[in-house]
Amino acid sequence: MAELENRFTWSLSRDGSFRYCPRQYWWNYYGSWGGWKAEAPGEVRTAYVLKSLSNRWAWVGSLVHSAIEGLLRQAQAAGADGLLAFERPAIGVDRELDALSERMRREWSESRDGEYWRNPKRHVGLIEHEYREAVPPEEWQAMHQRARAALRAFLESDAYQRIRRSSPTRWLPIEQLDSFDFEGTPVWVVLDFALERPDGGIDIYDWKTGEVKPESDRTQLAIYAQYLHSARQIEPTHVSTHLVYLGQTAREFDFRVGEAELKEARGVMRASIAAMRTRLRDPERNGAAREDFPLTDDLERCRVCAFRRLCGRDGA
Numbered sequence: 001m002a003e004l005e006n007r008f009t010w011s012l013s014r015d016g017s018f019r020y021c022p023r024q025y026w027w028n029y030y031g032s033w034g035g036w037k038a039e040a041p042g043e044v045r046t047a048y049v050l051k052s053l054s055n056r057w058a059w060v061g062s063l064v065h066s067a068i069e070g071l072l073r074q075a076q077a078a079g080a081d082g083l084l085a086f087e088r089p090a091i092g093v094d095r096e097l098d099a100l101s102e103r104m105r106r107e108w109s110e111s112r113d114g115e116y117w118r119n120p121k122r123h124v125g126l127i128e129h130e131y132r133e134a135v136p137p138e139e140w141q142a143m144h145q146r147a148r149a150a151l152r153a154f155l156e157s158d159a160y161q162r163i164r165r166s167s168p169t170r171w172l173p174i175e176q177l178d179s180f181d182f183e184g185t186p187v188w189v190v191l192d193f194a195l196e197r198p199d200g201g202i203d204i205y206d207w208k209t210g211e212v213k214p215e216s217d218r219t220q221l222a223i224y225a226q227y228l229h230s231a232r233q234i235e236p237t238h239v240s241t242h243l244v245y246l247g248q249t250a251r252e253f254d255f256r257v258g259e260a261e262l263k264e265a266r267g268v269m270r271a272s273i274a275a276m277r278t279r280l281r282d283p284e285r286n287g288a289a290r291e292d293f294p295l296t297d298d299l300e301r302c303r304v305c306a307f308r309r310l311c312g313r314d315g316a
């Protein structure tokens with residue numbers, strides 16, 4: 001099999017890591033590269049495993065996303081139009097919530113037992129378990145309730161009702177990793193959900209389980225609109241976006257992506273790509289040296305970072 005090449009690409013999560021701490025970015029995209037191989041050096045393997053860990057809040061978010069993805073895929077696979085697709089596989093609130101609870105219990109136990117060290121792709125790992133953080137049982141219970149509330153909020157949301165009334169034949173591929181070219185750099189995107197309206201326009205939906213901050217989250221949807229334009233030749237003026245925040249209830253923020261938002265999104269991508277590439281020793285080959293990616297001075301960041309052992313900041 002041909003050797004995988006560590007190519008320079010861009011994504012919003014990559015940008016987030018770069019902004020958080022240059023060294024974290026290096027561990028995520030360079031220092032852990034190849035850690036899946038049996039012959040990987042110990043530190044590379046460790047970085048690869050630590051990179052896969054998430055904290056309890058991110059875990060809740062990915063569980064809720066995954067539950068929504070699962071039920072929408074199930075409806076899509078049923079192959080019928082509109083409401084029928086949801087009724088045939090009997091998607092119901094209690095059933096979905098129970099499945100979520102079951103999965104949370106299983107993943108929590110696997111994480112506590114360190115299963116991710118055997119296979120980080122297959123088993124969820126939590127930073128709290130890896131670093132033996134003292135999280136009281138009530139806090140884990142609160143996380144459980146938070147996940148259930150978010151999924152319930154989705155199932156009771158107007159957005160879900162609208163999706164239920166649409167034909168699955170008009171849905172775009174769900175949670176599918178795809179990329180587009182932006183000024184020579186591949187940009188990765190994963191749309192939570194999108195459908196084609198009868199008038200030919202596209203509705204993009206993005207589920208959020210964290211802080212309600214539509215102003216800053218709009219950039220992400222503008223990048224998605226740019227993706228639809230570049231990869232599918234869909235005019236941004238035909239795209240509507242819906243940010244759906246899932247807490248105790250669902251709060252939806254709808255907006256269209258105009259030229260100003262697109263310009264801003266392109267500016268964010270351009271500046272971020274340039275800043276990342278500036279740190280490379282060999283931009284042509286995406287060659288990076290650890291010492292060019294300094295550790296953050298903000299020890300608060302280290303306290304919740306998965307790589308703190310590798311940085312010698314375990315006791316930060």
Ligand code: SF4
Nearest residue numbers: 021024302305308311
């Ligand atoms: S432990 Fe601190 S310095 Fe090291 S990668 Fe994480 S945030 Fe950066």
